[in-house]
Amino acid sequence: ILNVEQSPQSLHVQEGDSTNFTCSFPSSNFYALHWYRWETAKSPEALFVMTLNGDEKKKGRISATLNTKEGYSYLYIKGSQPEDSATYLCAFPPTGYALNFGKGTSLLVTP
């Protein structure tokens, strides 16, 4: 099993703070890198699917970058809001058929 590692495991920030998380994955045989947002008592929702080295994706205040050569992706949240509180998952397909998910970064944003 080729593992995806996420850090930090959890994060607590104040409303208005900007923050970022890291996803590390094996850099060989790269297919794609997925980011999902998972709110408590709901199901995961896709944020980004990134496929090219140097890719940058943005959705509102959330953005992500990708470095396939060194095997990492960063997720950034600008001006965190309480509704951003969730677990953020990254996932990597080692074979191209199915995703291996990291354990996630749990974000809590307090007013």
Added chain:
Amino acid sequence: NAGVTQTPKFRILKIGQSMTLQCTQDMNHNYMYWYRQDPGMGLKLIYYSVGAGITDKGEVPNGYNVSRSTTEDFPLRLELAAPSQTSVYFCASSYSNGGLNQPQHFGDGTRLSIL
């Protein structure tokens, strides 16, 4: 627009009982997946299917079986329920044209307790 629908939402089973978790999608996705979520362990892949008639094992397939007779449906069967199978189960689907460059769409989950 239903997306991925899972039934039931909750179920309590006795040890040794069997049941089928249903999953259906209306997006004409070729790829479908079953995951289980255990506390602190993230999502673990149980089985997946790349099209009707084709299934394959994921990371944690023991104690489960699947079938994919249609594009829409991907049921997960527990034959002899064990306490270790207490978990939240998620079904997901995605479109693929040869690589996982499309997002997965998840159902709302089935919370299963084995007592």
